[in-house]
Amino acid sequence: MTPSPERRRELLSTAAEVFAAQGYNATTVRRIADEAGMLAGSLYYHFDSKESMVDEILSTFLNELWAGYDEVLAAGLGPRETVEALVTESFREIDRHRAAVAIYQKESQHLATQPRFRYLSESQGRFERAWLGVLERGVAEGVFRADLDIRLAYRFLRDTVWVAASWYRPGGLHSPEEIARQYLSMVLDGITPRGDTDTSRPDTRHDTTTVRPS
């Protein structure tokens, strides 16, 4: 009566939570099974291996992430609006896939050395190209500061956003959109007061921070 895919998803969700909390290596298959209320061996009815569990967790997450990103990148927005939309989308993904993001942060470098996880490096590459492109375009159009070290700025933005997964708890005080707004405000305008009145309030108009106006 319980169709297989549902059970898989439940188990993967459990596994992701444990992986995120303890680290992939430090997590034993027995621990996951405990958490799922079954015996270690029983997990192997649903999954080939511990590795295939992280694999499915990470690839599912990345697929959803890129669906969102691609929509943003294809929307033809200006550089600033693209940055806003990408950051907002990222916080939404952190909200929806907190555990997966945390695993990705902690383990991807280590996992990417294995052929099976090549897609992690590829995603990383796509990610970098997308961000560098937006930043360069922004500088060219005068939307971003001309004195930026683009690569440094890229790393700054990338890390700044994703590390949030290590402390973010869904259902907390702030919605992902709210956090995105605050982060964008700091990143775009800095933490010191601006001379001109208007820019001190970061972009909170929904139309620019998201493609999906849901």
Add this chain to the structure above:
Amino acid sequence: MTPSPERRRELLSTAAEVFAAQGYNATTVRRIADEAGMLAGSLYYHFDSKESMVDEILSTFLNELWAGYDEVLAAGLGPRETVEALVTESFREIDRHRAAVAIYQKESQHLATQPRFRYLSESQGRFERAWLGVLERGVAEGVFRADLDIRLAYRFLRDTVWVAASWYRPGGLHSPEEIARQYLSMVLDGITPRGDTDTSRPDTRHDTTTVRPS
């Protein structure tokens, strides 16, 4: 039974490098021994356990870190200058203890659950209080924006700085001071151009970014 402190330091340095590269759990004692040109068992002449190695690596690092931080905090600088000095000091520590910082980033959350590593949480707490204090003072004095969510800004700054250890390579193009300057520029003034002329040039005067002018 008189292990020379020098050999210890060498071995710890080797261990730190491997821990940073592969992760603490994924690193075998044998791997460290290989790298040090000895057999696994021989390490136990110098150290009690693998755990005591990370312990020594992390505590040595934190001691040095706090020596620098305390000097900054005791110097009676203004909020902005304090932030500048703390960030610069942090990048200097990343430069000097890259491996230790990377280990700290990846493993501290996990390790801090054990009583032996309580000092990690304590350091974290001190760190948080220091930063929150500076930020609050800055907002009160009008040096930082009044609409900041202080806790969010704290996390933003903290993560922003330390994650750099995951990609920073000592002896690269940029000196730690240079990177600190760029980061501070983005954090303080944002990545979009400022309306008023002066603030677009970030604070690069040495006197304010560091207490130790060495």
Add this chain to the structure above:
Amino acid sequence: MTPSPERRRELLSTAAEVFAAQGYNATTVRRIADEAGMLAGSLYYHFDSKESMVDEILSTFLNELWAGYDEVLAAGLGPRETVEALVTESFREIDRHRAAVAIYQKESQHLATQPRFRYLSESQGRFERAWLGVLERGVAEGVFRADLDIRLAYRFLRDTVWVAASWYRPGGLHSPEEIARQYLSMVLDGITPRGDTDTSRPDTRHDTTTVRPS
């Protein structure tokens, strides 16, 4: 709870094939089920256990084998004719129960240690007594060489015949009777040419090599 005997036979045949190909221990119940187009658990509707499958395969085979042997032994043939008939009968059994014979060859020594498979040792004992008797009688009557080490000759004959199951493929170039003839020729007369004309042509008269002239 009325499993049809036909299905049982089909499944046993499938199982025997896999056991013979991969070895009993190396064969998983799942593999057999795959081959039979069902799930592993479903086999347990038909059989108590994996062990009971080999048991049934081997005992069925041995029953048929001894039916043939007993007929030969009871026919009152001379020693040479008895040897010929036994060898021919053996190759016929290899032809009909190739998989079972192969399993018997590979696993009987191992299985015979368990009480359940005592009949394997018993069969082995009967087999040995029958052969030793024929050989002794043959030597006494001058039909076989007087300088034979009877026990060695027994092992030689026994192994020589049964190992053929490891390479024999039913439906190949040679019929079991043809192979029996060739083997008997080598065993009885040797592989070097005989001085006297007649014996170089091995005994191929059907009447002596089999009791069942079918």
Add this chain to the structure above:
Amino acid sequence: MTPSPERRRELLSTAAEVFAAQGYNATTVRRIADEAGMLAGSLYYHFDSKESMVDEILSTFLNELWAGYDEVLAAGLGPRETVEALVTESFREIDRHRAAVAIYQKESQHLATQPRFRYLSESQGRFERAWLGVLERGVAEGVFRADLDIRLAYRFLRDTVWVAASWYRPGGLHSPEEIARQYLSMVLDGITPRGDTDTSRPDTRHDTTTVRPS
């Protein structure tokens, strides 16, 4: 004080004995360790894996075997003398490597499917070519019967000799040379009496049954 290679040999000998008695798959690493008076994990100080144990057992055996065979094949003996020498050499190897031969018999077909054990198939091929060559030459020179099915005779000889490893016990009544003599007598001249006087006594002159006159 116990140099490594010696211990290795001891352990391999123990392992070979257990493998031969129980079969490779059915043998647990614990069982081997028990027999060696150590814990299962300790074996891994000496060997990479259970597989590498069989590997070393079989390859060591095959190397020695081929050293003997090559000497025989290079000696330029006539077909009959070559057969005698090969068979005698084979029984000597059975005497010296009984366990390895038994393992080879039972497991080689199964193991040869793995790339690591390709040398098993290669050895098998060399073996076949050598035997077929001698038999063909013997038939051509009139030393062996013209009506032989060469391939069948090859299998007959091959199996006949090697299966002996399943019952042979070193230090028993018969020396390997003695057994070889008896087997050769049966194989060359058959188990029925010859018309001509002399050939009923098989070749027992040392000079022809062995290259190494030790």
Add this chain to the structure above:
DNA sequence: AATGAATGAGCATTCATTCAT
């Protein structure tokens, strides 16, 4: 008759650690 899901015992293997030499 067969499925889907689970059990539980056992297995090969890893690894931090110990210790006599």
Add this chain to the structure above:
DNA sequence: CATGAATGAATGCTCATTCAT
């Protein structure tokens, strides 16, 4: 100081078997 050999606990995984449906 370092080695060589071993320990023992834990780990990921396999597989025959069970059983409600």
